[in-house]
Amino acid sequence: xxxxxxxxxxxxxxxxxxxxxxxxxxxxxxxxxxxxxxxxxxxxxxxxxxxxxxxxxxxxxxxxxxxxxxxxxxxxxxxxxxxxxxxxxxxxxxxxxxxxxxxxxxxxxxxxxxxxxxxxxxxxxxxxxxxxxxxxxxxxxxxxxxxxxxxxxxxxxxxxxxxxxxxxx
Numbered sequence: 247x248x249x250x251x252x253x254x255x256x257x258x259x260x261x262x263x264x265x266x267x268x269x270x271x272x273x274x275x276x277x278x279x280x281x282x283x284x285x286x287x288x289x290x291x292x293x294x295x296x297x298x299x300x301x302x303x304x305x306x307x308x309x310x311x312x313x314x315x316x317x318x319x320x321x322x323x324x325x326x327x328x329x330x331x332x333x334x335x336x337x338x339x340x341x342x343x344x345x346x347x348x349x350x351x352x353x354x355x356x357x358x359x360x361x362x363x364x365x366x367x368x369x370x371x372x373x374x375x376x377x378x379x380x381x382x383x384x385x386x387x388x389x390x391x392x393x394x395x396x397x398x399x400x401x402x403x404x405x406x407x408x409x410x411x412x413x414x415x
Contacts (some may be wrong), residue, residue: 247306249345251314251353254289254301261310262289262303271332274371276393288315297321298381301330302353304346311337314350316363321354324361326354347381348413368393369401378405382413 254262263285266275292301297318304312315330328350333343353362365383367374379385383405391399 247340249311249342249344250305251349252303252305253296254292254313255394256286256289258303258310259286261410262301265313265332265334266330268335270335273317273396274368274374275330275332276366276368276395294356299360300354302350302397304333304342304349306337306342310334311342311344314346316350316354316360318360319364324359326360326363328354328363328365341375341379344381347377351382351407351412354409355412360409362406365405366392366402367405368395370405375403378403382411383407385410 253384259282263282264287265271288299288301291299292315298321299315299317301315302313303310304314304399312333313330314328315329316326319325319327330345331343331350333346351363354363363383365378367378369375375385384407386404386406389402389404392402393400
């Protein structure tokens with residue numbers, strides 16, 4: 247099984263919209279595109295302004311399998327926030343999400359040269375918390391009752407990885 251990560255293209259819009267809109271994905275993502283036009287706009291932004299935003303499609307043996315994205319939160323300090331890591335159900339249970347995360351880390355911290363990659367995971371998302379720790383992110387703390395989700399205030403567990411913590415391949 248070969249997993250590759252590439253920048254999203256306009257032809258990926260429907261796959262990405264369907265992926266992030268799934269009932270088993272959407273409750274765990276913050277601020278994902280609500281409409282197909284939102285997704286198309288984000289793909290366009292990713293290609294026009296990669297220094298600010300990037301959205302990637304993960305492929306397994308050439309077939310779209312998942313996504314990951316980043317947005318710059320501090321240009322001066324070279325800090326990005328990781329977002330929208332999702333795996334299509336056809337590819338779950340084979341550690342595809344772990345491989346997507348590692349490819350994403352190498353791309354953002356290694357190839358793009360950002361200093362710090364941050365994540366915020368809803369406190370109720372135990373699988374994502376375990377995933378973040380498994381792929382090398384460091385838990386930094388909890389942002390208490392930070393986001394209104396499911397009509398309740400939710401904690402966000404904060405994680406990061408620094409460029410010099412990037413594992414060797």
